[in-house]
Amino acid sequence: MDVLSDAIGVMRTGRPHSTEIRKHAPWGVRAEPFSGAGFHVVLEGTCWLIPPTGPAIALGVGDVVCLPHGCGHALTDSPSLSLTGAPPASLRAMPPSADEGATTVLLCGAYTLDRTRPHPLFEELPDVIHLPARLGHRTPLRAAVDLLGDEIANPGHGTGAVVSALLDVMLLYILRAWLDEQTDDGPATGWAATLRDPAIITALRHIHQEPARQWTVEALGATAGLSRAAFSRRFTSLVGTPPLGYLTWWRMTLAARQLRENDKPIQTVAQLTGYTSEFAFARAFKREYGSAPGRYRQQSRR
Structure with a gap:
């Protein structure tokens, strides 16, 4: 099991979408905060991203910028351009501006995420991830950008499925690149270090693969090749819990997803997540979510 894929998978909802946007200077658009993550790739020209806090970020051809928390921001050809009253951006409908000045072409995408229970890896991500274009760097990400841009520009049979799959690939490559950069800048910390620690990532993979197993700290430590005490200290230090x-x-996160997405009996959901007693499962679930499993299922479908 892939921990990074699982971290994204438990939060993803709906289908991602993207489009190519072409603007001519002067121009500026606003993007309101939303419950998801988004990205922009500069295919042609230059522009500026105005984050909610901090200085404007200059973007050039090949630059990728990701907003993993869906924070509000603006895009413009000039940071000095007044964006008061600027039109809101829409991935589904952003007509090209009048052909007056330099052209900027952007490839933009968005993902909907369930923010009610974010994976701790996502909580560590900054509001803005800027990945400048560098020759010879992030070749897989560049290839995904090229494929996605070509599919949007030249749609064919199956384009919907192709675009959705490529967007999933894009998000994984963006997060990989950010995690790699954390080690480039010095000793990794948090989840960047966790995913690079062979012992702890092995234990995490076992947890993700077999959530119903009656794990003990000693048994998990054995999968990592560490003593109980050493494993517990190392795991807690890196993972934060x-x-x-x-x-x-993780069990409760999977249980909630099962309750939202299918009609399996609560006893079955309990067994799938390591509880032999429906009562014990209901008590643990209520402690985490504030409501009983059955009530949670009803409320999540309203």
């Missing part, structure tokens, strides 16, 4: 605390969090 004790091993069995993360196990419970």
Whole structure:
């Protein structure tokens, strides 16, 4: 099991979407905050991204910028351009501006995410991830950008499925690149270090692959090749929570998804997430979500 893929998978909802946007200077658009993540890739020309806080970010051809928390921002050809009353951006309908000045072409995408229970890896991400274009760097990400841009510009049979799959690939490559950069800048910390620690990532993969197994700290430590005490200290230091605390969090996250997305009996959901007693499962679930499993299922479908 892939921990990074799982971290994204438990939060993803709906289908991602994207479009190519062409603007001529002077121009500026606003993007309101939303419950998801988005990205912009500069295919031609230059522009500026205005984040909610901090200085404007200059973007050139090949630059990728990701907003993993869906924060509001603006895009413009000049940081000095007044954006008061600027039109809101829409991935589905952004007509080209009048042909007056330099052209900027952007490839933009958006993902809807369930923010009610974000994976701790996502909580560590900054509001803005800027990945400047560098010759010979991030070749897979560049290839995904090229494929996505070509599919949008030249749609054919199956384009909907192709674009959706490429957008998933884009998000993974963007997060990979950011995680790699954390180690380039010095010793990694947090989840960037966690995913590079062979012992802890092995234990995490076992938790993700077998959430129903009756794990103990000693058993998880054995999968990592560490003693109980050494494993517990290392896991807690890197992940930010004790091993069995993360196990419970992951079980409850999977249980909530099962309750939202299918009609399996609650007893079955309990067994799939490591509880032999429906009562024990209901008690643990209510402690995490504030409502009983059955009520949670009803409320999530309204």
